Amino acid sequence: MRTLPACLLLVLAFTSSAVLATPPSVQKRQERRGETRALVKDVLDGRLPVPTAISRLRILREEAFAAGLIIENIDQVLEPRRLRDVTAVLAGLETRAAEPTLVDLAGHEDGPVRMYAVQGLGKVRSRRVDVMLPLLEDKSLGVRREVARALGATGNPQVGKALLAAARAEADPQTRVMMLEAVGAAGDKKQAPGLETFLDDSSESTRFAAARGLCLLGDPEGFAFARKLLASEDKHVRRQGLALYEGVSVKQSSAALRPLLEDKDRTLAAGAARVLYQGGDKTMMSWLVLASWNAKGEEKLAYEKELETLHLADDERKALLRKAGVVK
Secondary structure, eight states, X not given: OOOOOHHHXXXXXXXXXXXXXXXXXXXXXXXXXXXXXXXXXXXXXXXXXXXXXXXXXXXXXXXXXXXXXXXXHGGGOOSHXXXXXXXXXXXXXXXXXXXXXXXHHTTOSSHHHHHHHHHHHHHTTOOOHHHHGGGGGOSOHHHHHHHHHHHHHHTOGGGHHHHHHHHHHOOSHHHHHHHHHHHHHHTOGGGHHHHHGGGGOSOHHHHHHHHHHHHHTTOHHHHHHHHXXXXXXXXXXXXXXXXXXXXXXXXXXXXXXXXXXXXXXXXXXXXXXXXXXXXXXXXXXXXXXXXXXXXOHHHHHHXXXXXXXXXXXXXXXXXXXXXXXXXX
């Protein structure tokens, strides 16, 4: 039997020791990156559905690494349908590392590619309004909708005037709705009078969107519109009124929403608690947990739905219950 040279045995021994000495965390990272490479290859080759690809890549928590791999190879993706899917995956990773490439793709000749690119810019809250503003007049309906959403996400008051002008010129009702809401999200209070003109529109969805935008701006006319809905006898209309307070600070919503915590419609009560929590009242998390603990049947489901929205972890729930003294 042939014996390995002593120097080679020494190298092998050193290599084995180095591998064994690698910290478990590093080994895990290497494994995740290996899986990420394989998934990205499947994406580039068109072998993986977009939702599945995004879900699996995000579970691995290597979004920036995956984006880098996609960016390195995206020039080789020439088939239009596949490029759309690759762009959608890149957007769905929601990582700032993808922003420069998404900016480039926002000017692509293919409408769906532009749409997914702008969607990605919105998800990373890109400040590249210079790229996005011209797309308010894009020939593609999907692009106009996504750019409205993305511009609202910037929170940049300077885009409010352009969004309102685009809404006035927009022929598609749903796209106009998204533009009006984006005016409010952008935060330009000078556009409130313009939004108020839509409160008398013949379209219910347009009126609602204008009120939503006004509430986001903290405008009294928007809150007055919301209070009228909350005063309705119809529970569905009242829930619409609650929806107008989404994203509004607790300082501005408390007076209208706190009374709803005692409402007989427990779905409305649970929703009000969640909106108050997201608006800044952190005591509402404990309120929801205790309400769910004491509730039964469908009523319990109402609270659990809101807690699921807030991504409450089991250990956090147990801690709140212990603090309230209902469990040990």
